[in-house]
Structure formats: structure tokens, C-alpha cells
Amino acid sequence: MTWLDLPDGAAFDAWTLPYGIFSTPGEEPRVGVAVGDHVLDLAPLAATGGLDGAHLFAQPTLNPFLAAGRRAWDAVRGWLLELVTGEPHRDLVEPHLVPVRDVKLRRPFDVGDYVDFYASQTHAENVGQLFRPNSPGLPAAWRHLPIGYHGRAGTVVVSGTPVTRPSGLRRIGPPADGRVEHGPSLRLDIEVEAGFVVGTPSRLGAPVPVADFTEHVFGMVLVNDWSARDIQAFEYVPLGPFLGKSFATSISPWVVPLDALSHARVDPPPRDPEPAAYLRDADPWGLDLEFTVTWNDTVVSRPPFAGMYWTPAQQLAHLTANGASVRTGDLFASGTVSGPRPGGSGCFLELTWNGAEPVALADGSSRSFLEDGDTVTISATAAGPDDTRIHLGAVTGQITPPRSHDH
Known part of the structure; x- marks a missing residue:
């Protein structure tokens, strides 16, 4: 159950709570969590709510939060689940919900290998x-x-x-007598x-x-x-x-x-x-x-x-x-x-x-x-x-x- 008014067919419910990087006009990219048709802006919410590690969510990539490890991941997920399911937290959370139609989504993490x-x-x-x-x-x-x-x-x-x-070398015709050409796939x-x-x-x-x-x-x-x-x-x-x-x-x-x-x-x-x-x-x-x-x-x-x-x-x-x-x-x-x-x-x-x-x-x-x-x-x-x-x-x-x- 959640106090959020989630539309039918919402991309994400109050259980999934996936993480990404988003930006709004005139502001820097930062960490958000998707729920319903909104993005929960984590950096100011965490700062207001007194959550340890709030600075991790003001970053333009998830990597600092990913590097924090399992204990931090579990703590933040538990905190988020409490916020979106407990009616008393509504006044704290609502100011930090950004309509997804107003944001630009970015690559969520810097890929190592x-x-x-x-x-x-x-x-x-x-x-x-x-x-x-x-x-x-x-x-x-x-x-x-x-x-x-x-x-x-x-x-x-x-x-x-x-x-x-992409373009590259590909064989045209059967292997026995086909020719090799460079061109678009x-x-x-x-x-x-x-x-x-x-x-x-x-x-x-x-x-x-x-x-x-x-x-x-x-x-x-x-x-x-x-x-x-x-x-x-x-x-x-x-x-x-x-x-x-x-x-x-x-x-x-x-x-x-x-x-x-x-x-x-x-x-x-x-x-x-x-x-x-x-x-x-x-x-x-x-x-x-x-x-x-x-x-x-x-x-x-x-x-x-x-x-x-x-x-x-x-x-x-x-x-x-x-x-x-x-x-x-x-x-x-x-x-x-x-x-x-x-x-x-x-x-x-x-x-x-x-x-x-x-x-x-x-x-x-x-x-x-x-x-x-x-x-x-x-x-x-x-x-x-x-x-x-x-x-x-x-x-x-x-x-x-x-x-x-x-x-």
C-alpha cells in the first residue's frame, strides 16, 4: 500500500523504486528514484530527512552510491519504502516529486568494463x-x-x-565463391x-x-x-x-x-x-x-x-x-x-x-x-x-x- 496516487499502468510502483540520473532545465544532473509518473529527487529529500550520505545523491552518476556497498543500499531502500508507504511522510516527500515529463534521463552510471x-x-x-x-x-x-x-x-x-x-567487411554470396566487400551492415x-x-x-x-x-x-x-x-x-x-x-x-x-x-x-x-x-x-x-x-x-x-x-x-x-x-x-x-x-x-x-x-x-x-x-x-x-x-x-x-x- 502507498499514499501515492499511482496512475493505472504506471511505469514503476512503490515496490520497485529503481535508481537513475535525471536533470531539469537549468540544474545539474543528479540521482532520482522513479515511482509512478514522478521522479523522487533524492539529494534534497535526503538532506531534509537527515539521511547519512545525502551528498551521494547530488552526483551526476550512480557510481558513488553503488560503491557505498550493501549496507548503504539496504538502508536507503528501507528508508524509501517507509517514505512511500507511510502517510505521515507525505508532507516530507511531496515537495521532492518531479513529474517525469519534465526531466531528461541520462546514462545512470559510468560503465567500467x-x-x-x-x-x-x-x-x-x-x-x-x-x-x-x-x-x-x-x-x-x-x-x-x-x-x-x-x-x-x-x-x-x-x-x-x-x-x-555500422559498416564493416561482409561476405556477399556463398562462402565458396562469394566476394568480400566493405559497406553498411x-x-x-x-x-x-x-x-x-x-x-x-x-x-x-x-x-x-x-x-x-x-x-x-x-x-x-x-x-x-x-x-x-x-x-x-x-x-x-x-x-x-x-x-x-x-x-x-x-x-x-x-x-x-x-x-x-x-x-x-x-x-x-x-x-x-x-x-x-x-x-x-x-x-x-x-x-x-x-x-x-x-x-x-x-x-x-x-x-x-x-x-x-x-x-x-x-x-x-x-x-x-x-x-x-x-x-x-x-x-x-x-x-x-x-x-x-x-x-x-x-x-x-x-x-x-x-x-x-x-x-x-x-x-x-x-x-x-x-x-x-x-x-x-x-x-x-x-x-x-x-x-x-x-x-x-x-x-x-x-x-x-x-x-x-x-x-
Whole structure:
């Protein structure tokens, strides 16, 4: 229950309380929390309410708050829940509610490193069929460890940032006699993913156990890992994704704290063979999340996350297993979220079966891959308190034409 007058269909309820960075005309960017159709301006509210660490919320990035660690995160969330559910706090809170229509949302944190995983068995097998038809569907290591690659942090952008069509080398025609040309990607794609944001860093040389996931990870964002499939297919053997992925990765502007996902936890699928000891999870972090993909105002897919083979806790344990450290603001993503076809594909490569089965859009057009001017929005919900579904926000991007190499 809350004293707030939340409109029907509000983006965020009084339980989710995600954090972001916003600005208003003539004022500096700062930390806010989304609730209903408002942003709660935390810096002046915390100062007025006498909360320790109020200065953390006057910053243009979440990183200082993320670095404060689990005790601070829990204390602030408990304080916020009390404020938005207790009628006596109404007079304190209301002056600091800013209509979301009046704010500009910014990238919520400074990204340290970006790692992308490959945790959906359906997606991995489909990509194997499409890209490697004469080889086993799953790479040999896939069932033994969370496969991933180190991405490019500098091109992680906030929702709403235009995505320029990338250019690169791609093969035209069949492998045996096709030619190789440099030019704009003709098979531009999306990837629906959940991203996890590191708050508390780890020490170099000290792996993070699966059980310590919540001590290091603050929350999650929605991710669209844009992918140029023709560039990717030509370049990725033997070292994996590079220019086909590094041009842009979009994230939602609101970071949902892990505590808001406590009701969404589910067991992941059975793992066979049993994972190595460092990946065994007695208290697993499978999540009941449901994504919706909208392509030019047409809903084309609803990928389910609960079937992901590797959990975010296992992914964090694996990316630090060799002693690699994580830093405040590091982002790691789940990999494409895809369920069994039809209707659950998390990328257009699968949805259209590499262009062989185009998708009909509401305006009468059809698509196999993205065209200039196309807009894609990825939204998601999670299981919430009392059998509800909580909204996790959205990430949107529009494709703009390629830029000339003459400039």
C-alpha cells in the first residue's frame, strides 16, 4: 500500500523504486528514484530527512552510491519504502516529486568494463544451426561454463540514443565463391538481454564466489546489444565478436535494485553435466522475467528469461574465476534471451530464421532485419509481491543511416 496516487499502468510502483540520473532545465544532473509518473529527487529529500550520505545523491552518476556497498543500499531502500508507504511522510516527500515529463534521463552510471554472455541454450543452438550448419549446435565448452566475451564499455549508451548503422567487411554470396566487400551492415539486428551492474568492487586475484553475488551486484538494467550479423559472421572465427557488436549497446535509464527482484527468483533449468565446484549454486539466482519486443509499434516477440541456463551469479563467479577483478560500474549482460520458437526469440536472426521468414508489421510492411528509421523498444516485467508483475522499464533505439568514411 502507498499514499501515492499511482496512475493505472504506471511505469514503476512503490515496490520497485529503481535508481537513475535525471536533470531539469537549468540544474545539474543528479540521482532520482522513479515511482509512478514522478521522479523522487533524492539529494534534497535526503538532506531534509537527515539521511547519512545525502551528498551521494547530488552526483551526476550512480557510481558513488553503488560503491557505498550493501549496507548503504539496504538502508536507503528501507528508508524509501517507509517514505512511500507511510502517510505521515507525505508532507516530507511531496515537495521532492518531479513529474517525469519534465526531466531528461541520462546514462545512470559510468560503465567500467562490459562483458556479454551467451546463456540461453535455445539461442546458442539456433545460432549454431544458422552460422555453423556442419558443426555441433553448442560449442564444446557451453555446458561446462558461461561463455562470454569482453565488450566495449565506451559505446554503452542510454535508451533513446540514436544507433548509427555500422559498416564493416561482409561476405556477399556463398562462402565458396562469394566476394568480400566493405559497406553498411545489411543484417542489422537486436539482442534482448538483462544486464547486471556491479557496485562493490572485488580484489585483483580474488575470485567472487557464487554465494557473494548480492554483495557485489547492485541491480539490473535492460540491454539491447545491437548486432551486425553479416559483419559478425565474417569476422568472429576464431576470436569471437568484435566490430559486429562494438558499435552500440543500449541500456535502460533506470537500475532496478536486486532487492526488488526477490519475488522473481526461480530455479534455473537442470544443468548436465554438473557444473564445476566454483559454479555450483545452492541458492540459485534464476529469475522469472518476461520481455516484450516492439518493432515499429508492432509486438513481435515475448522472450522468457526463466529458462536461461546460466544465472547472473554464476556469470559473476566465472568472469572472476581466474582472478580478474570487477569495479564499480562494471556491467555484465546475460546474452540473448530466447525461448523455444515461435514467439520467444530474443533477436531477429532467430525470429526471421536469418531472413527466410520475414515478420509482418502493423503498417503492412515486412522486415527480416532492421532498416534505417526503424525503432525497437524492449520492455520487461518480473514476478513481484502478492502474485503481481512489476515493470522493469524499457530501452529504445532508432536506427540512423551510416556515416560516410570521408568524414
